Amino acid sequence: MRQVLLFLITCVSLISFAQNSAYNPVESKGKLYEYAKFTKTPIADIQEILSNESRLEFQPLSNENQSVGFTSADYWVKFSLENTSSNKETYYLETARPITDVAHLYQINDGNIIQFNSGDGIAFSERQVQHRETIFKVTLPKNSMQQFYLYLKSDGETLNLPLKLYTEEGFWKSNYNQQLFLGVFYGLLFLATLIYLFFYTSLSNKTFLYYGVYVFSIALLQMALDGLIFQYLLPSGGYLNDHAVLITALFSNFFLLKYCEHFLKVKKRSRILKQAFKVVYSIIIVLGVMIFINDKTKALVYPIINLNGLLSLILIVVTLFYLRYKRIAIDPFFSIGIFFLVLGLLGFVMNNLSLLPNSFLVLNSAKFGIGFEVVFLSLSMTNLIRDLRLENEDSQRIALTKSEEISELKSYFMSNISHELRTPINAIMGIADDELFKNTDTETHKNFEIIKHASLSLLSNINNILDFEKIEKGSLKLRMECFNPKQAIEHISNNWQRMAEKKGLKYSLILENALPYSVEGDPERFTQIINNVLSNAVKFTTFGSIEFHIKSRVNTPGLVSIEMTVLDTGVGINSHKKANLFNSFGQMGANDKRRFGGVGLGLSIVKHLIDLFGGKISIDSEEARGTQVTLSVALKVIELVMPDSVVRTKEDVNDTPLRVLVVEDNVMNQLIMKKILNTLSITDFKMAFNGKEALELIDNNAFDIILMDLQMPVMDGYETTISIRNGNLKHRDKDIPIIAVTADTTETAREKVLAVGMNDYITKPVNRVLLFEKINKHKKNTLNSA
Structure with missing residues (x-):
């Protein structure tokens, strides 16, 4: 018993030593937060903290981005940094949220107290590091140990206590990646805002107005949360900056509800739901008044506005279910867009309410949800434009003129979406290809193969979404070029083989006879067909195998018939779902999509592309026993074998x-x-x-x-x-x-x-x-x- 007691005392002593010891960025194990403690106290002066430190109850931080919830209390974090090298070292400390009002860092150096200021309660120019986030630049003298105290205070918003220490190189690299991510995100939102406000001026339909203002206000809300409004629009801080998050949040909530109410025609379809929307509007107005009464009511608004956001999302979802129950058709793009929005904002609000832990995915869930929502709701709005055109048969001449203008704008919008999404993917795939070309390390090579495959999958999904618009307009055409079919097949097959083997599946590519060296066709669409079919096979197969068979036969008129068969041992398809296989979003049920992922456009686009090639597709499947997809296309033969004159170097x-x-x-x-x-x-x-x-x-x-x-x-x-x-x-x-x-x-x-x-x-x-x-x-x- 004495030995057990001695062991426990030793463990407690070691833990206490780890929490009180200095953190060495080069030599220490773990992360900085594991060496830090925090306390809640009404004291706001460093001298009082130092005088009363022995009487304060400091607690260890439990994670790297600890949240203390909605609060206006004073918090202190203390930690020590050690530099055992013979040179002074410089680090960047990232802490708090960009919208935290007060952030002071105190460095104790030989009895002297050095103060660094940040937070959006001061002018941006007065920050020690002029950055949108709460950043401090810390210099450690050689062979020294420095004590630090961090004081944080918010006006009622969620307060986080992260401690992330970067080298100068690591900080700027992380900053560059964040700027790239934010640039794509805000570019998408502002482009959508301009286009749909222009639609409103052309069509005088309030749905476009509410949607455009909603997207603009949600962009402003995210900019306020990211510290961009403070950095670029209100660098002097002040009253408007202090209220920016709450004001933009209320506007976003209000115009989202107005957009959904008009798009779903709630006023005509349900008196009860109409009254429910009015109740939520009233809550938003009351919260808007509370913001400006005093600091106490303002602090109350922060948690209530998050709860009201959840209530609004629930109301929208209930409205969708009610309309489906009444057998009222709802645009599928609208449902998918709202699903992503609910998922993203739910993660954001639940994180604010401390119901979800902090992580990169959770902290950026709103951005991911909003980004996908804008894409799909934009597609739903194009369908609304089509419906409006059909409803205005009495003014056919005017409708035709406006339709041409809208078509041009849609082309411009889709062109820009393609450009904005493909540009970062080009960088990612370029770097991955370069590393694969020159890197021989097995583990590194494997990692870059994963990055390349993920990029190809993302690119395929982007192509599917963009192609769906072209298919509906009837503008999708093949681009005839000469290409090597074997090379195209093996390239896409190798990508999916890696994914199949990663899931523990047996994968085999079987070329039953030689393919011609060169044929005439559309290589991009040819590989897109194969990619979508293999994607489904890998996605819906959890165990067993996938076989990819290729047969070819050269006919007399100089055509080659290529038959491709993909067999898998996946979930299969039951009989009542087979009728909708080639309908958009109809391949699998909603539960299957949630389980296996995907936007449900794959087979629909494959069918359209196969028809363009003049080919055939057949599917033989049985539930729980797998699926066989057979494709056949006929292409013009250019060269049966590689000419002697061609040198591939x-x-x-x-x-x-x-x-x-x-x-x-x-x-x-x-x-x-x-x-x-x-x-x-x-x-x-x-x-x-x-x-x-x-x-x-x-x-x-x-x-x-x-x-x-x-x-x-x-x-x-x-x-x-x-x-x-x-x-x-x-x-x-x-x-x-x-x-x-x-x-x-x-x-x-x-x-x-x-x-x-x-x-x-x-x-x-x-x-x-x-x-x-x-x-x-x-x-x-x-x-x-x-």
């Missing part, structure tokens, strides 16, 4: 030194292009940020080929190409080959590229092999014509 592109001009305004994409060109042994290249810089470089340098982005400031790719083709150069060749390299995948962009005189077109993410072939093709054409 990168030296072929560099048999004579090439001088390349890359015109690209995005720094990330410039980096990716540099890496790709270097792997192709092209080292003589220059970069231009826009068309104007490109023309200046062409005037003063000789180039063999130009890789041209389309959307750029100052002068875009179209204007630049027209200027070159018109001979507006001092002494350079106006017929220089120009290849468009763009994230805009729309047919409009492709047609415009060729119309202005560019030689070829390639989309981002840039495929290294395809770029090699395009450069080699146009380099040879230039040499032959010379």
Whole structure:
């Protein structure tokens, strides 16, 4: 018994020592929060804290981003940092939330107290580190141990006590990744706001007004929470900045309800639901008044406004279920958009109420939910536009004119969505490809393979969403090119093989006979068909195997019939669901989608693409026994076997030194292009940020080929190409080959590229092999014509 007691006393002593010992960023195990303690006390002065420290009850932090809930109390956190090196070291400390009112850091150095200030209760210029988040720059003298005290206070909002310590390099790298994420997110919201406010001015339908104002207010709310309003709009702080979060939250709540009420026509369909909406509107008005009464009522509004947000979401969901119960048709995109919104805001509100732990996914759940919601609600709004056009048969001429304007705006919107989403994916896949090309470490190679596969899956889902719009408009067309079918099949099959094996499935690709070396067709759509079918097979198979069989037969007229069969041992499909297999969102039930994931567009798009190819698709499936999908297409044969003249090496592109001009305004994409060109042994290249810089470089340098982005400031790719083709150069060749390299995948962009005189077109993410072939093709054409 004495030995057990001694052991327990030793363990308690070790734990106490760990909590009171200094944290060494280089040598210490664990994280900074494990060496820190906090206390709640009405004392707000550091001298009083130091004098009364022995009487204060400090508790250890339980996690890296601990929340103390909604509070206006005073909190202190204490910790020590140790530097055992012979040089002074500099670190960045991230703490609190961007909207925390007061954040003071005190460093005790040889009896002297050094104070650093942050928080949005002071002017932005008075922060020690002028950053949107609560950041402190900490310098540790050589061979020293420094004691720190952190004082935090909020006006009633949720207060977090994170302690994240970064090196200078780690801090700026993390900051760059955050800026990239926020740029895509806010760009999407503001673009949607402008487009739907324009729709309102064109159609005078209040649904567009409420939706546009809602998206704008939700963007302002997120900007307030992220500290961007304080940094860029109200850097002096003050009354408006102190109330920005609550004001924008109430506006977001109000206009979301107004949008849903008008879109779902609640006023016409249910008197009870109409009264319920009025009750929530009344609560919002009362909360709006409470914000401005005094500080005590303002502090009460913070938790109540979160609860009211939950009540609003429940009311919207109840309305949807009621309409379905009444057999009233609801746009499927609207339901999916609301689902993502509910999921995201539910995570956000429950985190604020301390019902969910802090994590990157939870803390950014609102952004993820809002981002997907905007995409799907935007698609639902396009259906609303279609319905409005059908309802206005009496003014057919006016409706036709407005329809053309809307169609143009929709194309612009989808083009920009494609561009904004593909640009970061291009960077991710470019880096992953580069690392896979040069990295031989097994574990690292595997990690980058996962990143590449995830990016390809995301890209496939983006293509499906964008293609769905084209299918509804009847504008989806095949782009006929020569390609190697075996290479295309193996590439996409290898990606899904890794995912299947990761799930513990046995995967096999069986080529029963040789495929032609080169055929004519649309390689992008060909691989999209295979990708969607293999995606379903892997997604809905939890154990067993997946087999991918390929047969080919060359017919006399020079056509090859390719039959592809995918067999899996997955969940299968019951008989009453088979009738809806090729309907949008109809492949699986709602429970299956929640279990297995996916947006439910895969087979619908496969059927449309197979029809465009003039092929056939058949599905044989039995519930709990697996599925067999059989596809067949006929393609024109260009080459049965590889010609002797074709040499597949990168030296072929560099048999004579090439001088390349890359015109690209995005720094990330410039980096990716540099890496790709270097792997192709092209080292003589220059970069231009826009068309104007490109023309200046062409005037003063000789180039063999130009890789041209389309959307750029100052002068875009179209204007630049027209200027070159018109001979507006001092002494350079106006017929220089120009290849468009763009994230805009729309047919409009492709047609415009060729119309202005560019030689070829390639989309981002840039495929290294395809770029090699395009450069080699146009380099040879230039040499032959010379």
